[in-house]
Amino acid sequence: MKSLDKKLAEIKRDPSSKTFILADAKDADMAFGVRAPGPRYYLSHHGERRALFSPEVWTRDEFGYRNLPEFLDIIREVVRQKLVDIMLMSASVNEQLTMKEGLFLDSPVTPAVRANDTSDIWAVRHGSYSGEASQPFRSATIDHIQCGQIECDRTSSGAAGANLGLYSVTLVNDLERDEATLRAFKEFREEAERKGFRYFLEVFDPNVPTGIAPERLGEFINDTILRTLSGVTEAGRPLFLKIVYHGPRLLEELVQYDPSLIVGILGGSAGTTHDAFRLIHEAQKHGARVALFGRKINNAEHQLAFIEMLRLITDGKIEPKEAVRAYHGILEAMRISPRRTLDKDLELTDQAMSYDGAATRRSTVEVRGNPLSNPPQNSLPPSGTQKEETSAWPVQADGLPSFERMTPAQRRNYDRARLARKFG
Numbered sequence: 001m002k003s004l005d006k007k008l009a010e011i012k013r014d015p016s017s018k019t020f021i022l023a024d025a026k027d028a029d030m031a032f033g034v035r036a037p038g039p040r041y042y043l044s045h046h047g048e049r050r051a052l053f054s055p056e057v058w059t060r061d062e063f064g065y066r067n068l069p070e071f072l073d074i075i076r077e078v079v080r081q082k083l084v085d086i087m088l089m090s091a092s093v094n095e096q097l098t099m100k101e102g103l104f105l106d107s108p109v110t111p112a113v114r115a116n117d118t119s120d121i122w123a124v125r126h127g128s129y130s131g132e133a134s135q136p137f138r139s140a141t142i143d144h145i146q147c148g149q150i151e152c153d154r155t156s157s158g159a160a161g162a163n164l165g166l167y168s169v170t171l172v173n174d175l176e177r178d179e180a181t182l183r184a185f186k187e188f189r190e191e192a193e194r195k196g197f198r199y200f201l202e203v204f205d206p207n208v209p210t211g212i213a214p215e216r217l218g219e220f221i222n223d224t225i226l227r228t229l230s231g232v233t234e235a236g237r238p239l240f241l242k243i244v245y246h247g248p249r250l251l252e253e254l255v256q257y258d259p260s261l262i263v264g265i266l267g268g269s270a271g272t273t274h275d276a277f278r279l280i281h282e283a284q285k286h287g288a289r290v291a292l293f294g295r296k297i298n299n300a301e302h303q304l305a306f307i308e309m310l311r312l313i314t315d316g317k318i319e320p321k322e323a324v325r326a327y328h329g330i331l332e333a334m335r336i337s338p339r340r341t342l343d344k345d346l347e348l349t350d351q352a353m354s355y356d357g358a359a360t361r362r363s364t365v366e367v368r369g370n371p372l373s374n375p376p377q378n379s380l381p382p383s384g385t386q387k388e389e390t391s392a393w394p395v396q397a398d399g400l401p402s403f404e405r406m407t408p409a410q411r412r413n414y415d416r417a418r419l420a421r422k423f424g
Helices: 001-011 068-081 091-099 142-147 175-193 214-231 246-255 273-285 304-315 320-333 386-390 408-423
Strands: 021-026 084-091 112-116 164-170 198-204 241-243 265-266 291-295
Touching: 001 021, 001 112, 021 068, 021 320, 068 084, 068 091, 068 304, 084 091, 084 265, 084 273, 084 386, 091 142, 164 175, 175 198, 175 408, 198 214, 214 241, 214 246, 241 291, 246 273, 265 273, 273 291, 273 320, 291 304, 304 320
Parallel strands: 021 084, 021 291, 084 112, 112 164, 164 198, 198 241, 241 265, 265 291
Antiparallel strands: none
């Protein structure tokens, strides 16, 4: 059984369960074009994939983005890490990895496909589509997602593709436009129910001015979600929601209304590492059971390490600030230059995330399943005796590290030594 199905069953059995579903959104090729695979400063363990360039135009190093084969390598690597529950892809990538390669056959990870691409995600260079009111549109069909052709043969068990999709709506407080959006959603739901196709529902914030005050926008979103789903019976309902995190009160308002409704949050644009880690921590604390991160993962200096930190946070084993420090420790051990200093990466640039001034719980969690299976030689201090290892930071009377008394430099020493003991 896939980890997603196990967790959905547990949440249904016990709505107060703290089990958490983590998804990686690698469907950006349906939005960004050439920029979709992300910057080339991170490649999979496989390394660079051959690309042809004319030397008089530019070199590979001058071209800033990964190519599609390098993007696929990263997806394969993340799936084999087995820490995410869902891998979201485009229909074409799903055909390659799910149908042709069978990447998910013996994996706990569930393949999923973006089932529609509304006009507000057409983020091509020099285009203006995303600045106009969203219009419904679907490139992929359910049959192409499930079996790679215009019509599936459902008399056999040969549907080798994905059977889970993301359907997104963007409501803009305009009667005519929102009616068209909801009508397209209704048609999709009915088709999905007939073809046994599961989906989750993404509700974007409006992409154009609505006349609604920013502080009231979350209320508008909550009400439109509940109003829409009240007309949908269980057979046509989404497995879960994916929405913008508008803060604790509005998330709890939605969660408490219907305990059977599983609510998840989307990651949004890239910020500091602390922004990402604090977002998933706060959302989970206030009732979210799912997080789907796209750019925040894809723009990370080391995606596997970043994902592991997310999982440790949702498992309650590490606090966001400690996760940032541990993540930087991994980058240092891998000799990867972070885009920000540790101090800068510990900042919260999203003001909506800085309301919680409560003291954080400290943890001495061991980082497991880390991508540092083959660390660079001489990248860590030698592993010596316990006395030698702890001399660089304060300890308690029982010999355990005293995190409250550590300076940032001492904390870095501790993280490096911990990694050295495990991987040295």
